Each structure stands twice: as structure tokens, then as C-alpha cells.
Amino acid sequence: MGLALAVAVVTTACAATPGTPNGCGGSVGGPSPACSHAPSAPPGGLSQDAAIAAARKVASQASGALTVVWAGTSEVSPFGAPNAGDSWVWEVRLQGPLEASPCPSGFLEVVPTRSDPACLDQDSGLVAVLDYYSGALLGWTH
Numbered sequence: 001m002g003l004a005l006a007v008a009v010v011t012t013a014c015a016a017t018p019g020t021p022n023g024c025g026g027s028v029g030g031p032s033p034a035c036s037h038a039p040s041a042p043p044g045g046l047s048q049d050a051a052i053a054a055a056r057k058v059a060s061q062a063s064g065a066l067t068v069v070w071a072g073t074s075e076v077s078p079f080g081a082p083n084a085g086d087s088w089v090w091e092v093r094l095q096g097p098l099e100a101s102p103c104p105s106g107f108l109e110v111v112p113t114r115s116d117p118a119c120l121d122q123d124s125g126l127v128a129v130l131d132y133y134s135g136a137l138l139g140w141t142h
Contacts, residue, residue, distance in 0.1 A: 041073045045132040046090060054135030055092035055128040059118075060099035069093040069125065078129055078141045079114050088132035091141070095125035107142070114139040 046054065052071050059066060071092040078091070103119035118126055118140040127141045 041075075041088060041132070045073070045088060046130075046135050051090035051130055051135060052092055054090075054130050054137075055094060058128055058130075058137040059094050059126075066094050066096040066098070069095055073132060077138070078112055078127075079139060089138060090130040090132055090135070092128045092130065093125060094128060095123055098124070098126065100126065103142070112139065112141045116140060 048071050052068050055068075055071070056066060071090065074089050074091055075087055077087055077089055098118070098120060100118040100120050103121050107119065107121075116139060120126060121142045125142075129138045129141055130136065131138055
């Protein structure tokens with residue numbers, strides 16, 4: 001199992017189409033108070049919908065719609081070091097027609113870094129790691 005998967009992440013299932021159920025008792029683009037943040041996440045961070053929108057914005061698409069597989073907050077950065085001033089991040093798993101090369105063999109056996117380029121795993125997906133408060137892209141993992 002890859003090291004990125006060993007990070008404690010609170011995840012929630014999400015649908016990709018606005019108005020469809022997001023797996024959190026709400027709909028994508030609508031209120032979903034049960035899934036906006038992990039129960040212990042500090043106040044002031046992005047909502048789940050805002051984090052999904054930020055992830056979609058930074059992901060390059062070739063054509064067609066991206067699928068949001070899950071989105072969740074984590075208190076621990078998958079890059080092994082806290083963010084400047086705070087360690088909370090949003091992680092959003094995307095799949096679909098992304099413009100990225102396939103990941104090299106053994107990519108899950110290496111600790112991810114912020115400078116790693118986006119690469120697509122065997123499911124044609126990746127995880128955008130975003131600043132919890134601003135939505136700025138911090139890096140890519142799986």
C-alpha cells in the first residue's frame with residue numbers, strides 16, 4: 001500500500017454533477033453540513049463544495065467531465081510536513097479525462113512531495129491536495 005494511503009483522511013463520497021446526491025445528506029452545489037468539514041476541523045476553512053470547485057479549477061481536462069470520487073479533510077499533510085502555519089488540507093480525488101502522464105512504476109512506494117508532477121494512476125485518477133483555508137494547490141497524490 002502506498003504511503004499516501006496511510007495518511008489519516010476523513011473522506012466522503014461525492015457525485016460530480018451539481019444537484020445530484022453527494023453522499024453526505026445533501027447535493028453537490030447545495031448544502032451538506034454533515035460533510036463540509038471533518039468534525040474536529042477548525043472553523044474558517046473551505047466548504048466541501050468550494051474545495052471540489054478549487055480542485056476542478058486546478059486540474060487540466062482534455063475533454064469531458066471529471067468525476068469527483070471523494071473529498072475530505074485531513075489534519076496531516078500527505079507530504080509529511082505541515083503547511084505554513086497550519087497542517088489542515090483538503091484532498092479531492094478526481095478521475096476522468098485529465099491531462100497528465102501515467103504514473104511511473106513504483107510511484108506508490110515513494111513519499112509524495114509538493115514538487116511531484118500530476119500523474120494518472122491505474123484508474124486514470126489523482127488526488128489534488130489543497131490548502132484548507134484558501135484552496136490553493138499544494139500538490140498531487142494518490
